[in-house]
Amino acid sequence: AQSVAQPEDQVNVAEGNPLTVKCTYSVSGNPYLFWYVQYPNRGLQFLLKYITGDNLVKGSYGFEAEFNKSQTSFHLKKPSALVSDSALYFCAVRDKNNAGNMLTFGGGTRLMVKP
Amino acid sequence: DADVTQTPRNRITKTGKRIMLECSQTKGHDRMYWYRQDPGLGLRLIYYSFDVKDINKGEISDGYSVSRQAQAKFSLSLESAIPNQTALYFCATSDPGTATYNEQFFGPGTRLTVL
Numbered sequence: 001a002q003s004v005a006q007p008e009d010q011v012n013v014a015e016g017n018p019l020t021v022k023c024t025y026s027v028s029g030n031p032y033l034f035w036y037v038q039y040p041n042r043g044l045q046f047l048l049k050y051i052t053g054d055n056l057v058k059g060s061y062g063f064e065a066e067f068n069k070s071q072t073s074f075h076l077k078k079p080s081a082l083v084s085d086s087a088l089y090f091c092a093v094r095d096k097n098n099a100g101n102m103l104t105f106g107g108g109t110r111l112m113v114k115p
Numbered sequence: 116d117a118d119v120t121q122t123p124r125n126r127i128t129k130t131g132k133r134i135m136l137e138c139s140q141t142k143g144h145d146r147m148y149w150y151r152q153d154p155g156l157g158l159r160l161i162y163y164s165f166d167v168k169d170i171n172k173g174e175i176s177d178g179y180s181v182s183r184q185a186q187a188k189f190s191l192s193l194e195s196a197i198p199n200q201t202a203l204y205f206c207a208t209s210d211p212g213t214a215t216y217n218e219q220f221f222g223p224g225t226r227l228t229v230l
Contacts, residue, residue, distance in 0.1 A: 036221075043221035043222050043223045043224050044158075044205065044207075044221040045221070046218050046219070046220070102163070103219065105150075105158040107156055107157045108155070
């Protein structure tokens with residue numbers, strides 16, 4: 001079975017400060033890992049993914065995430081937060097051996113960036 | 116993502132009514148999915164379809180049924196709606212044959228309220 005945990009329901013950051021949104025996962029094999037963002041009244045938008053290779057993955061809007069196999073984590077980061085980054089963020093995992101491409105999503109973390 | 120559309124965007128109905136949510140996509144993807152989103156629970160998979168003749172139950176299929184009318188259309192039905200089916204419903208697509216393998220593309224969502 002595969003699972004994802006996002007331990008923080010909400011993260012509050014001041015504009016211009018670095019932000020981190022945490023994600024830990026559990027899979028039986030090697031993981032594919034994803035971050036999605038959901039803006040109000042919109043569907044989920046893909047931010048970035050880790051499939052293989054470099055542990056630091058860069059994505060849209062200046063976001064990046066670091067895959068840490070020993071800690072089974074895939075935290076989302078950005079060096080300088082913008083008010084427009086305020087949204088709901090979802091981490092998702094898929095076991096590489098799952099040919100059906102089923103994603104398991106975390107519960108989501110709401111990011112609030114204050115001016 | 117404008118390539119994946121959902122109708123209606125909002126729906127209020129009464130307990131016991133039959134409801135159909137529709138999803139259309141112009142991405143040419145074979146794989147389509149229905150999820151529901153509840154606060155704190157992330158997205159949970161209801162049904163998925165790999166092609167017109169292949170439909171599979173997801174994590175929470177009880178009380179739901181689906182129809183894949185064509186490659187581009189995937190409908191979700193609630194045969195007899197109940198209040199705990201009040202949620203935000205998302206349709207998504209993916210295509211394993213493209214460079215964006217593993218990435219899912221989401222529609223804007225349908226907010227369903229069952230009174």
